[in-house]
Structure formats: structure tokens, C-alpha cells
Amino acid sequence: MHILIIGAGGVGSAAARIASRRSFFDKLTIADYDPARPQGLVTEIGDPRYTAAQVDASSADAVEALIRETGATHVLNAVDPRFVMPIFDGAHAAGVTYLDMAMSLSVRHPEEPFTKTNIKLGDDQFAVADEWEKKEQLALVGIGVEPGLSDIFARYAADELFDEIDVLSVRDGANLTVEGYEFAPSFSIWTTIEECLNPPILWDKDKGGWHAVEPFSDPITFEFPEGIGEVECVNVEHEEVHLMPRWIDAKKVEFKYGLGNEFIEVLKTLNKLGLDKTEPVTVRGQQVSPRDLVAAVLPDPATLGPLMKGKTCAGVLVTGTHKDGTKKSLYLYHVADNEETMARDNSQAVVWQTAINPVVALELLANGTWSGAGVLGPEAFDAKPFLELLAAAEPQGYGSAWGIVER
Numbered sequence: 078m079h080i081l082i083i084g085a086g087g088v089g090s091a092a093a094r095i096a097s098r099r100s101f102f103d104k105l106t107i108a109d110y111d112p113a114r115p116q117g118l119v120t121e122i123g124d125p126r127y128t129a130a131q132v133d134a135s136s137a138d139a140v141e142a143l144i145r146e147t148g149a150t151h152v153l154n155a156v157d158p159r160f161v162m163p164i165f166d167g168a169h170a171a172g173v174t175y176l177d178m179a180m181s182l183s184v185r186h187p188e189e190p191f192t193k194t195n196i197k198l199g200d201d202q203f204a205v206a207d208e209w210e211k212k213e214q215l216a217l218v219g220i221g222v223e224p225g226l227s228d229i230f231a232r233y234a235a236d237e238l239f240d241e242i243d244v245l246s247v248r249d250g251a252n253l254t255v256e257g258y259e260f261a262p263s264f265s266i267w268t269t270i271e272e273c274l275n276p277p278i279l280w281d282k283d284k285g286g287w288h289a290v291e292p293f294s295d296p297i298t299f300e301f302p303e304g305i306g307e308v309e310c311v312n313v314e315h316e317e318v319h320l321m322p323r324w325i326d327a328k329k330v331e332f333k334y335g336l337g338n339e340f341i342e343v344l345k346t347l348n349k350l351g352l353d354k355t356e357p358v359t360v361r362g363q364q365v366s367p368r369d370l371v372a373a374v375l376p377d378p379a380t381l382g383p384l385m386k387g388k389t390c391a392g393v394l395v396t397g398t399h400k401d402g403t404k405k406s407l408y409l410y411h412v413a414d415n416e417e418t419m420a421r422d423n424s425q426a427v428v429w430q431t432a433i434n435p436v437v438a439l440e441l442l443a444n445g446t447w448s449g450a451g452v453l454g455p456e457a458f459d460a461k462p463f464l465e466l467l468a469a470a471e472p473q474g475y476g477s478a479w480g481i482v483e484r
């Protein structure tokens with residue numbers, strides 16, 4: 078296996094560091110638009126299997142050319158969702174396996190954006206699933222933490238814990254702080270704006286499937302485990318709602334994000350000022366995307382690790398009829414402690430928690446435990462070997478425990 082990671086930002090760097098302790102692959106190339114970033118990472122890690130490259134991720138032709146030049150067999154997309162389709166298409170043209178942690182972008186309904194759906198997250202990828210399947214080629218989409226590990230938890234719950242599922246409610250919360258900053262997102266602000274200001278989509282079987290609602294709607298307070306405590310969570314657009322119903326029988330699916338009032342107000346202000354827009358505007362003769370400007374003036378999430386304290390939690394609350402015949406509500410979760418992830422891989426908790434899951438998936442693909450063709454979400458695979466490998470002590474596994482609590 079020769080892995081090509083496209084994107085040497087926070088998540089791509091964390092994935093490269095995590096993978097350096099594993100032996101399931103032969104080579105790994107890290108590519109970025111800025112060649113200094115992957116070269117610095119390769120020098121830092123010091124793994125003889127690693128090389129650096131330059132690529133324009135907005136060009137499917139450039140991606141295909143790099144795949145053929147390097148001889149990569151598996152492409153891990155670690156850049157923001159704007160570049161999903163060029164990398165996805167480039168990998169398809171080159172005939173290799175593709176993995177991503179965020180899916181193709183949505184387009185809201187032009188007349189009724191807060192009730193009806195239009196183009197949903199991942200629709201552009203699923204539209205060509207037959208072409209991937211005919212080529213016996215795999216695109217494993219949404220294999221970060223959310224989407225990704227949360228979807229694997231849902232598959233595990235459906236197979237091992239519940240006879241009937243009423244609600245799959247993905248819930249994300251943290252108690253992270255960043256020293257010296259009043260506002261410093263711990264993940265890509267470009268992606269955060271995209272998912273938080275778009276109309277959230279819910280799945281409701283009784284209402285005919287997917288439908289849209291207002292951003293930040295239906296606030297609930299949820300108690301996250303391992304000392305994080307109560308966090309208010311709201312509806313946010315996310316891939317799990319589009320993935321889970323395709324493979325898991327559930328009456329309702331939703332995603333709720335613990336943003337906090339201050340974060341929500343900042344996002345609303347950006348929206349009011351038009352600073353969430355991606356279309357370039359002219360500033361002193363230069364074309365500038367307002368959202369890119371916001372990203373440029375905020376600190377790079379990859380650099381915040383030494384200033385961060387606390388934990389982040391990702392998981393899914395599953396409500397339904399348990400295999401013992403009783404009604405239960407179980408939260409399957411994974412917690413990343415920033416102090417621990419910095420010590421292990423010099424990566425802050427949010428990006429590390431995202432990055433570990435595609436590396437585990439690549440190992441399962443390498444040893445043949447997972448296999449498939451087409452455009453498949455994490456729910457399409459057996460959850461048990463993934464969770465066992467994730468939690469098993471190093472060097473056999475990845476030494477990252479997960480848990481279940483009743484709520």
C-alpha cells in the first residue's frame with residue numbers, strides 16, 4: 078500500500094504522525110499546494126517511507142497526474158470540502174482507492190431552504206457510485222470522526238445492541254479553551270462556517286425522509302462524559318444524516334453540535350456582514366473571498382495545540398428497543414484529551430480525533446478485513462474490527478479507548 082495524503086494542514090499532519098507508528102503500508106506521500114508544508118512534516122517525522130510533493134487540489138488532472146507519478150494506491154483527502162470533487166474525480170480517473178473525511182458540498186433549496194432539500198452533502202459523489210462500482214473501485218467517504226467514527230458507532234449499535242432504532246442523534250461537545258484568544262476555532266473555520274450556516278438536514282422516516290430546518294434550531298442540553306459536562310447542542314448540517322439512513326434502519330437521524338452561545342453569535346454576525354460568502358469580491362483591485370479572508374485572519378488550528386486545554390467528545394446517542402427487550406438510550410462515544418494527543422503526536426485534540434479514524438480504516442483495507450466497491454460510507458462495513466483495533470493497546474492497536482454510557 079502506498080498512501081497519498083493530500084493536505085498537510087492539521088488533520089493531514091496528524092494522520093501522517095499517527096501512521097508513522099504503523100507497519101501496514103510501504104510508502105506514504107504527503108502533498109500540499111505549498112510544498113514547504115509537507116517537506117517540513119516529512120523532515121519532522123523522519124520516517125524513511127515518507128516523501129513530500131506539491132499538488133493543486135482544485136485540479137482533478139493534477140491529482141490524477143500526481144497519483145500516477147508517485148504510484149499511490151490509496152488517496153486520503155485531508156483538505157476542506159471545496160476540494161472533494163477534484164480529488165475524488167482524480168482518484169477515480171487514476172483507478173485508486175479514495176478516502177475522505179468530509180463530503181461534496183450541498184446547495185440549499187432556492188425557494189424553501191428551511192423546509193426542503195436540494196443538493197445534499199455527498200449527492201455529487203453518490204451520483205456516480207455506479208461508475209465506481211463498475212470499475213470495482215472503492216470510495217470510502219466520510220471516514221473522519223464526525224462523519225466517520227460516529228457512523229461506525231451507529232453500525233455497531235444496530236448490529237450488536239439494538240433490535241429496533243428509533244433515533245440516531247449524533248452529538249459533539251467539548252470543554253476546550255485556547256489560551257490568549259477570545260475566539261479561536263479548533264477546526265477549519267471555512268468548514269465550520271459551511272456546516273453551521275447551511276440549513277441543517279434531518280431524517281424522519283414518517284415525514285418521507287430528508288427535510289431541512291433552521292440553523293441552530295432545537296437547542297438541547299446534553300451531559301457529555303469524562304468530565305466534559307453539560308453543553309448546549311443545536312441542529313447543524315452534517316454528513317451523518319445523509320449517510321446513516323442509507324445503511325441503517327432508523328426512524329430519525331439528526332446531528333447536534335455543542336457550539337456555545339458566543340460561537341453561534343460570531344457565526345451569525347459573519348453571516349449578516351456577508352463574510353461567510355465564498356464568491357470573490359474586489360478589494361483595492363484584488364479579488365478576495367470573504368470566507369478566505371476570515372480564515373486568514375484567524376489562527377491556524379494546527380498551531381493551537383500548545384495553547385489548548387480540555388477534551389473533545391464525539392459520539393451518537395442511540396434510542397430504541399435494546400436486545401434485552403427494554404427501551405434504552407445509549408451514548409457511544411470517543412473522547413480525545415488535548416494534553417494526551419499533544420504528547421503522543423504533537424497534534425491538538427480535534428484534528429487528532431479526526432485523523433486517527435482514516436488511518437485505522439486504511440489498515441483494515443490493507444489487511445483485507447474491510448473491502449468493497451462503489452461509493453460507501455463507514456456504515457457499510459463491519460464495525461467490530463474497527464472498534465477493536467482502535468481501542469487495543471499499542472503496538473497491536475491504536476490505544477484509543479471508546480465507551481458507552483446510558484443517558
